[in-house]
Amino acid sequence: MSTLLLKNVILDGKTADVLVEGNRFKRIASEIAGEADRVIDAGGRKALIPPFYNTHTHAAMTLLRGYADDMELFTWLNDYIWPAEAKLTEEDVYCGTRLAILEMIRSGTVFFSDMYWHQRGAVRAAEEMGVRAAIGLLYLSGSDGEVLERNRRSNEELLASRGGNSGRIQITYAPHAIYTVSEPVLRRIAEEACANDLAIHIHASETSREVEECKAAHDGLTPIEYLDRLGILGRRTVLAHCTHLTDHDIELIRERRAVIAHMPCSNMKLCSGAFRFHDAFDLAGCRVTIGTDGASSNNNLSMLDEMKFAALLAKHESGLPTAARDADVFNLATRCGAEAYGIDAGVIAEGKLADAVLVKLDHPQMTGDYNLVANLVYSADSSVIDTVVCDGRVLMESGRIENETEILEQARACCRKLGRS
Amino acid sequence: MSTLLLKNVILDGKTADVLVEGNRFKRIASEIAGEADRVIDAGGRKALIPPFYNTHTHAAMTLLRGYADDMELFTWLNDYIWPAEAKLTEEDVYCGTRLAILEMIRSGTVFFSDMYWHQRGAVRAAEEMGVRAAIGLLYLSGSDGEVLERNRRSNEELLASRGGNSGRIQITYAPHAIYTVSEPVLRRIAEEACANDLAIHIHASETSREVEECKAAHDGLTPIEYLDRLGILGRRTVLAHCTHLTDHDIELIRERRAVIAHMPCSNMKLCSGAFRFHDAFDLAGCRVTIGTDGASSNNNLSMLDEMKFAALLAKHESGLPTAARDADVFNLATRCGAEAYGIDAGVIAEGKLADAVLVKLDHPQMTGDYNLVANLVYSADSSVIDTVVCDGRVLMESGRIENETEILEQARACCRKLGRS
Structure with a gap:
């Protein structure tokens, strides 16, 4: 197995050496002697931290960054995003996902959970560029309630690919939302995901319209209550957005140990509503993680940005400067994100998968240097x-x-091909 | 006069050459032949944009970045910030302001309006590092209503320095707030600022407590109405925060053409309240600018961060994705900030002061490349x-x-000297 030695890193405030063997941390000590296939010396001026795990995005939408902004949601979707997406080929998705991964790596992210078309393009990009990913089997129902032929075909291709050979890519069930996927299909997904032990990744409780329509159609149930009735709400389910939760929704999510993917930037930009961070996380102890959403509604994939927005928005909405503390938010963006997708990483510890980031300490944003985590979250x-x-x-x-x-x-x-005429 | 030639920059979507003579833009053309003392070639892959003008900060508080976070305002001030600030010397303020300017330059800012102690340290830092600044004569009243001796002395020193010799530094009147400066002192400042044609820079309508106490003490007037009665509210007055404006306050600020310095990050982090961006700017057309506040309550000095927060918070608060459009917010952070302090800059045009930033276009955050300004504000x-x-x-x-x-x-x-024990 190949070895990588990270020398003189700052870990938990002390200088340390970290030996990686194969894909796991083998040993952490104040000094590790001996050879390694590759040595990186941090010179005592770079901190070693866990990287970020982005629990909800549409990676290839980097190709639509800045394509259309400052618009009402349905103008934006109908007149700009959907017509542009209709032109996308698998090769475009490959190119857009590579661009997304480039941006992610530059901002310290090593994993993304993706919900998009032409998934083989995304698998290829993630395999080549060395990151982890959860690539969704995308489900949208047609007027007959059945899965769209287009989805069925690309889902089959994704299953046939098995997500590549690296072991870094997992396949998830990604039904788009309760208002775009029929009840029979959602029930089937709940069963299959359970049988195959795969995660489910779905937009949930994102707009007030979704909530109203759900209540009208399903005996007054909220989207979260409805998902629970269908058997979708479990430990391996990631609920993206959750900007319209009732107290009972929070209680249900907590009880089922389902995971919330919180996307403050996208929610604020599209005026989706506010996730009740303080109630759901600080008070109820729900499992919360951080995602960036796609770059056409954020407009970047920086988990550093997203942590700051998450912390500040939670304080602002609750009126409590003590809400959403820096160490908690950092934890959600790192360890909790990995955990949500069953990845044995997100902390720097012997035996764990070797995912890590070196952070420059000789940097104005990291000075004063009283609190590394506060600097990462806020500065x-x-x-x-x-x-x-x-x-x-x-x-x-x-x-x-x-x-x-x-x-x-x-x-x-x-982009030239998609270019607005 | 020395000359600087910026070759092959992208300006308004086209390749151009820009000649700077002395401290002003002399000529802008598709190609400029001839020699220059210094040539920077952007190779057609860097955009030339106006830099940012930060209209409210406490620069040397970079030394207290991450010193204390996630606390109630008065715990934070009483137990952490004020005791630490009491230790600061002029040399510390020089060092902290240099750190701040380093961070500002790295994030494209060339001007800051400062309200802090030991102002000569800030003047020295800004003079040495080449940026513009507005350094405030700081006023706080003691129990007798008169200006604190400590302020009086450092204000005299600042006046004697004339803000250095570069012409880049202006002196402003910076009474701290209506609740820390007595009415006679505020009236005197209004007169002196008018007589000397200097700007006034004051915290205003920042907390609900300030509003309630003002109403109780001053015939039911809001802080903005009270400032107007004292003659403080004019074209050369910058009001920091404004998170508790009534409709009448907005109308008054608009009529007097006073300037609002909007600090979304600090306001959210400290739960000060929300500036009514959509009402005051989009609808009423008040003069709005962007500031970062100090690094101990933000916790960085990036105007790029601040633009994104300003735009997204305005949309979120108003429920309108069409509020706070990218081009408007960019304008507030650049041209409007310069204008607020009477600086003949903030646009790239012949005859204007030569302040400018080259932005990398070969960068994932700037790709898709449909809209430069959207990429700058959101990505x-x-x-x-x-x-x-x-x-x-x-x-x-x-x-x-x-x-x-x-x-x-x-x-x-x-920082080691200030270090929390």
Whole structure:
């Protein structure tokens, strides 16, 4: 097995050496002697932290970053996003996902949970670039209630690919939402996901319209109550947005140990509503994670940005500066995100999968230097990210990533094709 | 006069050359032949944009970044910030302001309006590092209503320094707030500022307590109405925060053409309240600008961060995704900020003061590349900032700034002295 030695890193405030063997942390000590296939010396001026796990995005939508902004949701979707998406090929999704992964690595993220079309393009991009991903089997129902032929075909292709050979990519069930997927299909997904032990990833309780229509159609049940009745609400289910939760919804999510993916930027930009962070996390103790949503509604994939928005919005909405503390929010963006998708990572500890980030400490955003985590949550942007390791492999060293120019050029070529006329 | 030629920049979507002579833009054309003392070639892959003008901060509080977070306002002030500030010397303020300016340049800001102690330290830092600044004569009243001796002395020193010799630094009147400065002192400031044609910079309508106490003490007047009665509310007055405005306050601010400094991050973090962006700017057309506040309550000085927060919070609060449009918010952070302090800059145009930023376009955050301004407001962080010019002088070229290591080391030494025991 290949070895990687991270020397003189700052870990929990002390200088340490960290040995990676294969794809796991083998040993952590104040000094580790001996050889390794590759050595990275942090010189005592870079902190080693867990990387970020982005629990909800549509990665290839980087191709639509800045394509249409400052619009009502349905104008934005009907007149801009959907017509542009209709033009996307698998090759475009590959290019857009590579662009997304480039941005993720630069901002310290090594995992994303994706819900999008032409999934083989996303698998190929994630396999090549060395990150982890959860790629969704996308479900949308047609007027007959059955899964759209387009989805059925690309889901079959995704299953046939088995998510590549690296072991870094998992397949999830990703029914789009309760208002776009029929009840029989949702029930079937609940059963299949349980039988195959795969995660479910769904938009839930995102708009007031969704809530009203659900209540009208399903005996007054909220979307969360409805999902529970269908058997969808379990430990392996990730609920994206949750901006319209009742007290009973929070109680149900807590009891079922379902996971919330919180996307403050996208929710604020599209005026979806406010996730009740303080009630659901600080008080009820629900499992919460952080996602960026797609780059056309955020408009970036930075988990550093998203942590700051999550913390500040929770304080602002609750009126409590003590809500959403820095260490908690950091934990949600790292360990909790990994845990939500069953990834044995998100902490720097012997035996864990070797995912890690080196952060520059000789950086204005990291000075004063009283509290590393406060600086990461409230002050840092992607310019502090120095080196990124995923599954024991170095994806970026001192800001250098392979093929960056080519990835950007290909993505721009795709944009020219989608270009607004 | 020295000349600087910026070649092959992207300006308003086209490739252009820009000639700077002395401290002003001399000529902008598709191609400019001939020599210049210094040439920077952007190779057609960097956009030239106006830099940011930060209209309210306490720069040296970078030394207290991450010193205390997630606390109730008065615990934070009484138990942490004020005791630490009591230890600060002029040398500390010099070091902390240098750190702040380093961070500002890295994130594309060339001007800050400062309200802090030991102002000569801030003047020295801004003079040395080449940025513009408005340094406030700080006023706090003692129990007798008169200006604190400590303020009187440092204000005299600031006046004697005339803000240095560069012409980049202006002096302002900076009474802290209506609840810390007595009515006679505020009236005197109104008269003096008018006579000397200097700007006034004051915290205003920041907390509900300030509003309630003002109404109780001053015939039911709101802080804005009270300031108007004292003659403080005019074209050269910058009101920091304004998180508790009534409709009548908005009308008054609009009529008097006073300037609002909006600090969404700090307001959200400290739960101060929400500035009514959509009402005051989109609807009433008040003069609005953007500030970062100090790094102990934000916790960074990035105007890029602040623009995103301003836009997203305005949408979220108003429920309108069409509120706070990208181009408007960018304008507030650039041209309007310069204008508020009477600086003939903030746009790239012949005859204007030569303040400018080169932005990397070969960058994942800037791809898709449909809309430069949307990318700057919603996607970019400081990693896109390549080169910064202020008053015709290059402060950063391709990410390199003079003395960065020494500035960081000195700042860390100050932090050790302030260190929480």
